[in-house]
Amino acid sequence: MEDPCGIVRFRDNRVASRKAEEAGLRRYRAAGWLEGMVGPLEIPPQPSEAEFVSCLRNGLVLCNLINKIQPGAVPRVINNHSHRLTLEAQPPPAYQYFENIRNFLVAVGELKLPAFEASDLERDTLESGSTSKIVDCILSLKSFHEWKMYSGGNGSCKFPKSPVALNSSGNFFHTLLPQGLSSADVWACPLVPRTRRQTTKVTNIYPRISMPLLIKTLCERVFSSKENIDQNILASLLSGVSVRFWSSPFAEIMSSSLQGHQVHCSWCLGNVDCNHGQILEAQEKELGGMKVLLSKMRTDVLSFHSQLQSDLTLLGSQVQGLSVSALGYSRAMKENRSLYNMLQDLKGSIRVYCRIRPGFDSEVESSIEFTGDDGSLRIADPSKPKDPQKIFQFNKVFGGTATQEEVYRDTQPLIRSVMDGYNVCIFAYGQTGSGKTHTMFGRSDACGADLGINYRALNDLFEISCSRSDAIKYEVRVQMVEIYNDQVRDLLGTIQIRSCSGNGGLSLPDAALHAVKYPEDVRRLMRLGESNRVLCSTAINQRSSRSHSVLTVHVHGEEISGGAIYGRLHLVDLAGSERVDKSEVTGERLKEAQHINRSLSCLGDVMAALGQKNSHVPYRNCKLTQLLQDSLGGQAKTLMFAHVSPEADSYEETISTLRFAQRVSRVELGSATRNRESNEVRKLREQVEDLKKAMAAGRRGDVQRSEATPPCAGQMSSGNRQAADETPNLASKSLTKQTPLRSRRLSLEGGLSHGRNPLPQARVSEVSSNFPSRVHRRRRVNAPSRRSLFLVSESNPKTGERIQIDAASEDARVLQKYGGGETLEADGGLSWGQPRSRVKDVGSRGSQIRKSLQTFGRLINGDNRSQPSDPGARASRRSSLGEIQCRRRPVSSRRQSVGRCLCHPPDS
Numbered sequence: 014m015e016d017p018c019g020i021v022r023f024r025d026n027r028v029a030s031r032k033a034e035e036a037g038l039r040r041y042r043a044a045g046w047l048e049g050m051v052g053p054l055e056i057p058p059q060p061s062e063a064e065f066v067s068c069l070r071n072g073l074v075l076c077n078l079i080n081k082i083q084p085g086a087v088p089r090v091i092n093n094h095s096h097r098l099t100l101e102a103q104p105p106p107a108y109q110y111f112e113n114i115r116n117f118l119v120a121v122g123e124l125k126l127p128a129f130e131a132s133d134l135e136r137d138t139l140e141s142g143s144t145s146k147i148v149d150c151i152l153s154l155k156s157f158h159e160w161k162m163y164s165g166g167n168g169s170c171k172f173p174k175s176p177v178a179l180n181s182s183g184n185f186f187h188t189l190l191p192q193g194l195s196s197a198d199v200w201a202c203p204l205v206p207r208t209r210r211q212t213t214k215v216t217n218i219y220p221r222i223s224m225p226l227l228i229k230t231l232c233e234r235v236f237s238s239k240e241n242i243d244q245n246i247l248a249s250l251l252s253g254v255s256v257r258f259w260s261s262p263f264a265e266i267m268s269s270s271l272q273g274h275q276v277h278c279s280w281c282l283g284n285v286d287c288n289h290g291q292i293l294e295a296q297e298k299e300l301g302g303m304k305v306l307l308s309k310m311r312t313d314v315l316s317f318h319s320q321l322q323s324d325l326t327l328l329g330s331q332v333q334g335l336s337v338s339a340l341g342y343s344r345a346m347k348e349n350r351s352l353y354n355m356l357q358d359l360k361g362s363i364r365v366y367c368r369i370r371p372g373f374d375s376e377v378e379s380s381i382e383f384t385g386d387d388g389s390l391r392i393a394d395p396s397k398p399k400d401p402q403k404i405f406q407f408n409k410v411f412g413g414t415a416t417q418e419e420v421y422r423d424t425q426p427l428i429r430s431v432m433d434g435y436n437v438c439i440f441a442y443g444q445t446g447s448g449k450t451h452t453m454f455g456r457s458d459a460c461g462a463d464l465g466i467n468y469r470a471l472n473d474l475f476e477i478s479c480s481r482s483d484a485i486k487y488e489v490r491v492q493m494v495e496i497y498n499d500q501v502r503d504l505l506g507t508i509q510i511r512s513c514s515g516n517g518g519l520s521l522p523d524a525a526l527h528a529v530k531y532p533e534d535v536r537r538l539m540r541l542g543e544s545n546r547v548l549c550s551t552a553i554n555q556r557s558s559r560s561h562s563v564l565t566v567h568v569h570g571e572e573i574s575g576g577a578i579y580g581r582l583h584l585v586d587l588a589g590s591e592r593v594d595k596s597e598v599t600g601e602r603l604k605e606a607q608h609i610n611r612s613l614s615c616l617g618d619v620m621a622a623l624g625q626k627n628s629h630v631p632y633r634n635c636k637l638t639q640l641l642q643d644s645l646g647g648q649a650k651t652l653m654f655a656h657v658s659p660e661a662d663s664y665e666e667t668i669s670t671l672r673f674a675q676r677v678s679r680v681e682l683g684s685a686t687r688n689r690e691s692n693e694v695r696k697l698r699e700q701v702e703d704l705k706k707a708m709a710a711g712r713r714g715d716v717q718r719s720e721a722t723p724p725c726a727g728q729m730s731s732g733n734r735q736a737a738d739e740t741p742n743l744a745s746k747s748l749t750k751q752t753p754l755r756s757r758r759l760s761l762e763g764g765l766s767h768g769r770n771p772l773p774q775a776r777v778s779e780v781s782s783n784f785p786s787r788v789h790r791r792r793r794v795n796a797p798s799r800r801s802l803f804l805v806s807e808s809n810p811k812t813g814e815r816i817q818i819d820a821a822s823e824d825a826r827v828l829q830k831y832g833g834g835e836t837l838e839a840d841g842g843l844s845w846g847q848p849r850s851r852v853k854d855v856g857s858r859g860s861q862i863r864k865s866l867q868t869f870g871r872l873i874n875g876d877n878r879s880q881p882s883d884p885g886a887r888a889s890r891r892s893s894l895g896e897i898q899c900r901r902r903p904v905s906s907r908r909q910s911v912g913r914c915l916c917h918p919p920d921s
């Protein structure tokens with residue numbers, strides 16, 4: 014809806030502002046001209062009404078002005094005050110300016126120019142628009158001055174006049190007055206009569222001119238005036254004079270006078286030919302249209318707004334739904350990943366992380382196309398753009414921007430499991446210069462953010478040890494060796510070390526094992542190890558490692574509850590594979606490179622055999638694989654870092670590393686076992702020890718009774734040893750022959766009668782789990798709980814039985830009897846193929862035998878699970894088991910000597 018009141022108000026405001034604007038322009042013009050005539054007035058170039066009046070108030074300026082235009086017009090100018098008055102100055106005494114003003118007005122009157130009233134200059138009566146008469150007066154003086162100057166006072170002078178002045182004062186008509194009429198008459202007779210008396214007076218004053226003529230003359234004068242800046246004077250008159258007046262004959266005269274004169278545009282103040290009126294009209298029309306459009310648009314915007322609101326609400330609910338789904342998805346992904354990891358752990362898969370070294374030269378093209386968060390990696394050979402891209406999938410891929418911290422974060426859980434009793438092996442593999450040492454050790458001057466996995470891992474181990482100190486007391490020991498040219502060297506000791514190959518891999522009994530209590534100890538040792546490592550500069554790497562370094566951390570924890578934990582961490586920084594044509598090595602370096610490449614190829618063979626689940630895994634082909642055997646052979650958690658260089662010219666090496674890594678990721682080692690001995694197992698072990706002691710004590714008594722006790726393995730003479738060596742042959746023969754049971758009782762610690770020739774004593778001598786041949790290993794895998802042991806007659810080591818104990822069912826049976834040609838009685842004791850229940854019937858010593866067999870079975874079972882693979886721990890276990898020490902047969906005799914037993918004194 015349009016607001017008519019608003020439009021009217023707008024129009025009124027516009028007219029008022031136009032008027033104020035016009036009055037202002039006239040005032041500025043008058044002030045400018047005054048300054049030019051009488052000198053500076055110290056008012057701004059565009060003075061306000063108050064400022065303008067203030068400088069005229071004492072009449073001095075005006076008197077000086079009129080005297081300049083018409084010399085002698087005001088004969089006596091009172092000049093007590095400076096005419097430079099400002100608005101702030103005190104007004105001069107009234108009598109002074111009154112006289113000046115009065116004289117000025119008289120002089121103006123004599124010149125027949127429009128005048129004003131003295132009161133117009135008074136401050137108190139100063140109102141907006143009241144200066145227009147003063148301005149008119151000054152501008153008419155200006156016109157008069159110019160007229161005098163340019164025409165020498167001849168002809169008629171045209172004075173500018175403001176509409177207000179025209180409307181309210183009759184002074185302008187002085188120029189029109191017939192001869193004989195004074196200005197006083199004019200003053201007394203306004204043009205527009207307001208009262209009846211005034212009308213009469215006008216008629217009286219203008220007896221000789223008719224009103225129509227007067228008005229016509231007035232119109233002519235007004236329109237022909239070039240001085241009047243407001244040439245729209247009539248339009249102003251039309252808006253200022255009452256309707257009643259214009260309906261009079263005056264209006265007719267006016268309109269007839271206006272014929273032939275164009276009403277000037279009130280917008281551009283005088284452009285006769287302008288089309289502002291039409292433009293205004295058109296614009297108003299347009300404005301009307303726009304208003305309609307605006308209201309339509311407003312409606313549209315409102316409907317759009319409400320539509321938008323509802324859309325936003327809908328979108329919000331959809332986004333919320335999406336975010337819930339996304340949350341669920343990420344949770345599912347997390348679960349999937351953890352399940353996948355669990356599956357990997359159960360399968361014992363080797364985890365493979367790939368790390369890409371940042372490029373050294375940004376201008377060199379990279380072969381890495383894409384690395385995904387899900388462990389995918391896409392590479393391409395930039396020199397062969399047509400070749401298809403190759404995609405690999407690993408557990409994780411770290412791009413060139415990955416920090417040491419990020420890399421360690423994904424490794425940390427594995428490190429932590431060492432403290433829970435797992436064996437862990439982390440090794441870095443890759444081409445020379447691809448960043449293996451950087452990952453494992455960090456920079457050579459590493460500190461803080463640059464520290465590699467080795468330092469961070471040990472720091473973490475100490476932290477965990479501190480946080481669990483209430484429940485477990487940990488002991489951490491560190492060993493660091495390198496394999497240089499297929500020789501093992503101790504990096505923390507000075508002596509040359511000996512390595513012993515065994516079934517479980519390579520043992521290094523001489524390598525220095527340092528107990529560490531604080532991270533600083535570790536740092537010191539590692540720095541020492543690093544400094545002892547063989548490094549050299551090649552064309553590819555300034556500090557190329559020429560050896561495989563193996564840092565081993567042994568963690569032993571004693572639980573408050575009595576249990577024990579053993580964990581071992583191998584941190585291996587392999588030397589990098591290198592193409593000797595690229596590394597440009599010769600002489601000693603070439604030999605090193607050949608050794609490195611050979612050992613890495615052996616590692617590849619081992620991985621291939623493990624991947625294919627071959628029965629034979631070629632660990633023994635080099636020292637590196639021997640050393641890693643117990644990590645790769647099962648029961649350990651293994652992680653490989655495959656390092657690649659991004660440069661296009663390393664593409665071939667990158668491909669080969671990634672293919673190797675892919676093969677490794679498919680290797681399943683079987684689930685890792687925890688090396689924890691519970692309190693119960695400990696107690697059982699102690700029981701066995703007590704039993705052994707009791708047996709030893711009994712044996713000593715027998716020794717005292719009989720000097721004929723045969724020497725055991727440790728004490729055997731060469732003749733006896735020879736005899737003992739023959740035993741396995743007998744044993745193997747009897748195994749194959751399956752000797753039938755004969756009536757014979759086996760005496761254990763003298764408790765059982767041995768038929769006619771009771772055996773004074775029998776004791777446990779060998780655990781067959783040490784059989785090294787493949788056949789037996791397989792058997793062990795299939796039936797891990799079954800162990801056999803030999804009961805050997807103390808008096809004659811060539812006689813005895815081999816009894817199999819099934820630890821799970823606690824079943825015991827005689828597998829084999831050898832020597833002496835006697836068999837056990839079926840009804841009284843252990844007999845061939847009899848279940849363990851029969852053991853109960855072996856008489857007064859039966860329960861003791863049964864107990865010892867049970868204990869032994871459990872022990873063996875537990876012992877197998879937690880058997881430490883390092884030589885030191887194995888030795889301690891051996892000594893604690895005393896008489897059940899396992900003896901290995903010479904390698905040459907292994908195949909034929911399956912099941913042989915050796916006897917030895919219990920306290921050896």
Ligand SMILES: Nc1ncnc2c1ncn2[C@@H]1O[C@H](COP(=O)(O)OP(=O)(O)OP(=O)(O)O)[C@@H](O)[C@H]1O
Nearest residue numbers: 370371445446447448449450451554557558588589
């Ligand atoms: N992720 C990385 N960020 C920054 N620099 C790295 C990174 N990886 C490797 N480097 C730098 O690259 C260079 C070679 O790295 P490094 O010596 O670790 O390689 P390498 O695989 O151990 O080589 P080699 O097998 O010859 O010993 C070093 O100067 C190392 O600082």
